[in-house]
Amino acid sequence: MSKIVIAGNWKMKKGLEDIRAFCKAIVSSLMARDMAGVMPILAPSYPFLDLMQGELKGSPVKIAAQDVSSHPAGAFTGEVSAAMLSSLGLEYSIVGHSERRAHHDESNELVREKLLMLMDNGIKPILCIGETLLQRDGGSTKEVILEQLDGCLRNVNIYNAENIMIAYEPVWAIGTGRTATGEQAQEVHRIIRSWLNNTYNQAIADEIVILYGGSVKPENLAGLLAMPDIDGGLIGGASLQADKYLKMIDIALESRK
Numbered sequence: 001m002s003k004i005v006i007a008g009n010w011k012m013k014k015g016l017e018d019i020r021a022f023c024k025a026i027v028s029s030l031m032a033r034d035m036a037g038v039m040p041i042l043a044p045s046y047p048f049l050d051l052m053q054g055e056l057k058g059s060p061v062k063i064a065a066q067d068v069s070s071h072p073a074g075a076f077t078g079e080v081s082a083a084m085l086s087s088l089g090l091e092y093s094i095v096g097h098s099e100r101r102a103h104h105d106e107s108n109e110l111v112r113e114k115l116l117m118l119m120d121n122g123i124k125p126i127l128c129i130g131e132t133l134l135q136r137d138g139g140s141t142k143e144v145i146l147e148q149l150d151g152c153l154r155n156v157n158i159y160n161a162e163n164i165m166i167a168y169e170p171v172w173a174i175g176t177g178r179t180a181t182g183e184q185a186q187e188v189h190r191i192i193r194s195w196l197n198n199t200y201n202q203a204i205a206d207e208i209v210i211l212y213g214g215s216v217k218p219e220n221l222a223g224l225l226a227m228p229d230i231d232g233g234l235i236g237g238a239s240l241q242a243d244k245y246l247k248m249i250d251i252a253l254e255s256r257k
């Protein structure tokens with residue numbers, strides 16, 4: 001059984017002092033818990049990746065980037081390469097977040113290039129997919145999810161289920177306070193697992209961690225984790241406060257009992 005992942009996506013919302021205070025607030029409590037069944041991940045903005053690794057050294061928290069360049073190196077002002085992330089010792093990076101797709105026109109093809117760049121550099125992508133409200137209301141959720149999986153993972157070799165995570169994040173639930181019900185999320189997670197089975201094999205399909213994201217908070221996390229195909233959360237707003245983040249870790253630990 002894989003670990004439950006509680007991943008916080010901080011977007012562009014936390015600066016230096018705030019991050020220092022957050023790390024201070026969680027580090028000793030996390031070290032005091034038996035974290036065998038839960039993997040905490042936090043994704044700050046680029047300038048704080050290294051700092052956070054230092055602040056949380058010795059704790060079970062893994063630090064992730066929020067994005068990566070599709071280029072290996074060169075004249076790409078403002079971009080950060082997978083090799084640079086890897087040189088920091090990072091293990092994870094979010095890729096294909098719906099905010100990148102919406103505000104920076106990221107296509108499935110571009111997300112695929114970024115994902116390959118991460119994998120080539122030994123970083124595990126947390127691939128985000130999800131439908132808009134218009135697509136859900138129009139009845140095309142399944143089609144959109146399959147198109148995103150086909151587009152982002154075309155000919156991508158996943159030798160080991162641990163090499164990648166998938167985050168199902170319905171766009172209409174991100175930052176809106178409107179969460180998918182456990183059943184709505186489960187239905188899509190099942191579709192993703194069955195696509196993985198058809199494309200790769202049963203072991204990969206069974207073992208890949210599939211996160212749900214979209215207004216997850218302490219109040220709804222237990223219900224989501226009770227679903228058979230939901231292995232954790234990719235959490236924006238509720239991961240910004242240390243007490244809420246710790247509470248969600250405890251809920252995840254409890255769900256493992």
Ligand code: PEP
Pocket residue numbers: 009011169173174175176177213214215216234235236237238
């Ligand atoms: C996200 O940032 O991926 C996210 C799901 O945000 P929120 O939890 O705030 O909806």
